[in-house]
Amino acid sequence: MSDNHVGVDAPAAVRDCGAMGSDYAAAADLLRAATDVTLLGHVNPDADALGSALALALALKKLGKRTRVSFGSPDTVPEVLRGLDSDGLLVPACDVPAAPATLVVLDCGSDRRLGPLIDRVAATRAAGGRVLVIDHHVGTPRFGTDHILDDTAVATAVLVLALLDELDVPLDPAIATCLYAGVLTDTGFFRRATGATHRIAARLLDAGVDAEELSRRFDEHPFAWLRMLATVLGRAELVPEAAGGRGLVHTTVHLSDMVGVTIDDVEGVVDLVRSSSEAEVAAVAKELEPGVWTVSLRAVGDVDVRAVAVSLGGGGHRRAAGFTAHGTAEDVLASIKRALG
Structure with missing residues (x-):
């Protein structure tokens, strides 16, 4: 069984956004040869996790592949993301094969992030199947x-x-919407975007994404959210001396x-709390x-919150972790x- 780290140049369309140094051709060959992909x-x-999985599944x-998308928990898809599953490809965790012939794991910083489905990785490998991990x-x-x-990809x-470019699969509105999400x-709604990010976004918009409708999904909340927000923000505390004097709210x-x-x-509460200038x-x-x-x-400065999260059993990125x-x-x-500290 091979252990291929995918390693050549990415297609030029996304090269500037960090998708470099990976053998997309090898991954594409793997998926072309598959008939059933989980x-x-x-x-x-x-x-990102759900949109990436659904886009690739579509x-x-x-x-002509048979595909299914799932995740370990909870049992339901977040309301804001349900519209991404335009073809009904999501299945409950109990319907995931015990040892998929071809397994693709997306947006997981470790296999532990699969939760109760972690055993599918070992089972697939033990049965001689392939496990493709795609992550940033x-x-x-x-x-x-x-x-x-x-890890330089946004x-x-x-x-x-x-990978879709390598597979030569054209974008359509459904695939583009999943990727755009x-x-x-x-x-952070393009707060951490580069010029290359916006070029990718433009490409996805040109493929049929309704950006206004999609953004509205993330902005809308029930009225009870306002009451919750008032209570939660009302108990916020500022600790100026934390993080070496950089401050914690x-x-x-x-x-x-x-x-x-x-x-x-x-x-989204954390993004509101983060707005504190102190x-x-x-x-x-x-x-x-x-x-x-x-x-x-x-984090909004040079504090590495990923290191903090890792020390407490989690993970993430330098400025966004958990x-x-x-x-x-x-x-x-x-x-x-x-x-x-």
């Missing part, structure tokens, strides 16, 4: 048999676009705050169940302050 994103999938379907996180290990790994969607959100979202809203509705680091701890928290970290924690809200916030 694509997995990480648990609690975001737009392209493979055009090539820093330090992603080579846990597959084949890899497209580029989104996994960019790497998928390069990933680029849009992983660049933090807040918590308790289960009792989420009446009428879902965990997906609170994902702190370079923002942290929001969201209670998933009693004593279990998912924490979002953001981890899961257990204990009280006070315990969680204390661990963040210690990790920041």
Whole structure:
């Protein structure tokens, strides 16, 4: 069984956005030879994970492959992302084959991010199948048999676009919308975009993306979201001495705050908290169940919040990262302050 790190130039259309140094030809050959492909994103999938998986699945379907897309948990797709599944390719985790012949894992910084579907990787390899890992996180290990790994790419969607070019699959509105959603959100709605990012966005728009409608999906929330926001922002605290004097602003979202809203509705709270000019680091701890928290970290300066997240069992990017924690809200916030130094 080979362990091919995919390694040559990306197509010129995406080269400037970081999709370099990978053998897209080898990955394309692997997928052309496949007849049945299972694509997995990480648990609690975001737009980049789900959009990348669905875009590639739609392209493979055009090539006559049988495809399915899934993720480990939760059981439902976030409301804002449901419209991306235009062809009904999403299946529940229980319907994922025990040992897929060809498995593609997207946007997972490690196999642990597959949650309860982590066993599919080992099972596929043990059965002589192939596991293609496509990811843009820093330090992603080579846990597959084949890899497209580029931590300079702004989104996994960019790497998928390069692979579609290699497969010679033309963009259509459905595929382009899935990719655009990933680029849009992983660049912080283009806050961290480069000129190359905008060139890619223009290409996707030209392929039929309705950017206004898609952006509206991410902007809309139920009325209860306003009440939740007032409560959560009202308990925000500023710690000027944290992060070596660069400052930390933090807040918590308790289960009792989420009446009428879902965990997906609170994902953007960290970006509002980050707007504080007195702190370079923002942290929001969201209670998933009693004593279990998912924490979002953001940085606007030179603080590496990925290093903080990794030290606490998570991961991500230099300016956007996260981890899961257990204990009280006070315990969680204390661990963040210690990790920041």
